[in-house]
Amino acid sequence: MTLGVIDECRKLGIGTILLEKTYRQIAYNFPECTIVYLHVVDYNEAAIKFYQKRNDFKYLKIVKDHYEIFGKDYDAEIYFKILEIDQYLQSEMVEF
């Protein structure tokens, strides 16, 4: 999946809500899944801060030259988060 919030609506908590909705869907549909991974291009400082600082993802490793963007190679940073499945099954789904 790809995650994005339009420019005008960033830093309002929407990206975090989208992640939490995703965890809840995982908890209901794949309760055996207890860990999620993501990759992000290494220069995307805003997204890295969003995942690490706001959403408690932990750094795992770098994958060299994972992306090719406009003919140039970029590394991916891999992050993970251990899901507290019970917490998401009990939590209310926030609707817009």
Ligand SMILES: CC(C)(COP(=O)(O)OP(=O)(O)OC[C@H]1O[C@@H](n2cnc3c(N)ncnc32)[C@H](O)[C@@H]1OP(=O)(O)O)[C@@H](O)C(=O)NCCC(=O)NCCS
């Ligand atoms: C990453 C993204 C989804 C975050 O969505 P959001 O709705 O703005 O995120 P939230 O409001 O839930 O979280 C805000 C937190 O994320 C981080 N953050 C978000 N934008 C940031 C920015 N421009 N600079 C620094 N930190 C940023 C901060 O930790 C911020 O908390 P703070 O305001 O207390 O500093 C959004 O910036 C986006 O769509 N970016 C472009 C697409 C993208 O990079 N997607 C991820 C690809 S892997």
